[in-house]
Amino acid sequence: MPIANRRALSSPDNKMINVTASIPAASALERGHVDRNEEMTNNSDDNFDPDEIFEDIIETQTRETISDSDLDRLLGPLPRRNNHEHRSALEQEDFDDSRERRLHGSKGPGNMIVVCPRCVHPGFGIMGPHWFGPICCLGILTLATIYHAPRAYANVGPISAMICIIFYIAATIALTIVSCSDPGIVKRDACCLPTDISAARGWRYCDLCSLYQPPGAVHCQDCNVCIEGYDHHCPWMGTCIGKKNFTSFMVFNLTWLFYLFYVFGWVVCFGPIVGG
Numbered sequence: 001m002p003i004a005n006r007r008a009l010s011s012p013d014n015k016m017i018n019v020t021a022s023i024p025a026a027s028a029l030e031r032g033h034v035d036r037n038e039e040m041t042n043n044s045d046d047n048f049d050p051d052e053i054f055e056d057i058i059e060t061q062t063r064e065t066i067s068d069s070d071l072d073r074l075l076g077p078l079p080r081r082n083n084h085e086h087r088s089a090l091e092q093e094d095f096d097d098s099r100e101r102r103l104h105g106s107k108g109p110g111n112m113i114v115v116c117p118r119c120v121h122p123g124f125g126i127m128g129p130h131w132f133g134p135i136c137c138l139g140i141l142t143l144a145t146i147y148h149a150p151r152a153y154a155n156v157g158p159i160s161a162m163i164c165i166i167f168y169i170a171a172t173i174a175l176t177i178v179s180c181s182d183p184g185i186v187k188r189d190a191c192c193l194p195t196d197i198s199a200a201r202g203w204r205y206c207d208l209c210s211l212y213q214p215p216g217a218v219h220c221q222d223c224n225v226c227i228e229g230y231d232h233h234c235p236w237m238g239t240c241i242g243k244k245n246f247t248s249f250m251v252f253n254l255t256w257l258f259y260l261f262y263v264f265g266w267v268v269c270f271g272p273i274v275g276g
Helices: 003-010 013-046 050-065 068-075 089-103 132-155 158-179 246-275
Strands: 204-206 211-213 218-220 225-227 232-234 239-241
Touching: 132 158, 132 246, 158 239, 158 246
Parallel strands: none
Antiparallel strands: 204 211, 218 225, 232 239
């Protein structure tokens, strides 16, 4: 190769010549890429389904354009809900009507039984589902009094027999109050969730009764109602022991316990010895 040609190749202009020479190669690569895209497009045209494309377009437009106002025009405005209600207005009205009908019939709220409809609202005249429990307790007290009162009168004296009758009457009254009074049923209209955050702590929502439970309230599966101040469900009392009948429940327990100790301690054991 001549010296002039070597200088020309080694000159700075040679870089431009090499870059220019590489352009046809890049164009060839681009043409190959375009050809592959055309092949993919042709293959996709074979599986082209205009119905699916149309459905996708309609779904996308509906998702993007639908709003609450459109739903209100189509379905009507939704009923407003209070903070402590999770039922619509119509559902709430039907539920209250059925609840009121049950309240003034033989069946009360949940599984409770209305004994005296006129006394339900003051908190008396309603029993739990296990009504046979207090009847058994009353029968035991009655049989014990029938058996021991005459013996107390004969072996100890009339005062001892009178004390037995007083214990029997007190226990019967306490039993009636416990079993036939409202144990603390949480009512929807009288139980509103506090707006203050600190005061609302401990409140829970009951899905079965559709109301908010105050702190300490529990839904009883046997009575099927929420009981405020729930302690336990007592089948002997036939109902739940809650906030409103807990005191009378304790009075009943103390009464029949003292009655038991008095009968076996005094009437049976020490009374006849002292009186004799």
